[in-house]
Amino acid sequence: MNTLADLKNALRAFAAARDWDRYHTPKNLVMALSGEVGELADLFQWLTPEQAANAMADPELAWNVRDELADVFHYLVRLADKLDVDLVEAAFAKIERNETRFPADSPKPLA
Template structure:
């Protein structure tokens, strides 16, 4: 096992490099078009979904799951992550920077003062209207994406 795998955390950059090496060693670059990678990613998300299918809600930490079930979950989560990292690399998108930017945009869409504790989608909050008390009103329907 390499030292990078033994570290506490692995960067997206490290995963990107390893995925590129993995594909190059196998002459798979020819197959790694954005479309093909996206379809592979969707397939892996389907496999991940199957793990949760028919279980209903599950508790955080999955305390009732067997070790083998958690290991399988980790493998499917990893497949999704690796295809996502590879897709972002092939498309020339810095996934880490894009994710941080998206979080900043979400912070604007969902300000703590009006969204805390709510699952409503940002389009259902009416920041420009106030109720009689001067509070920001929110529509009572829908869910956040």
């Protein structure tokens, strides 16, 4: 089974084979991430909450959602790699901070 580490390495190899590391600077990758999140927003923007919740029941929409989630993830993993950040470790460290910021009886979600 593929892991996040495998994905990081596969994306490195993909970029190296195309000489794209010169484009994949942190600043450019943040912009690319904005672009892909924008495409994800595009898929959901006119849906009602109910339609959005059932998005994966529509095969064409489901395919597009998977495709855009993959693009977002690609750039997030590339960006973290370039910045030498371990995403899973950073995410667990943030959960710990959020446990303090938002105690378990916290009425509103984090902004």
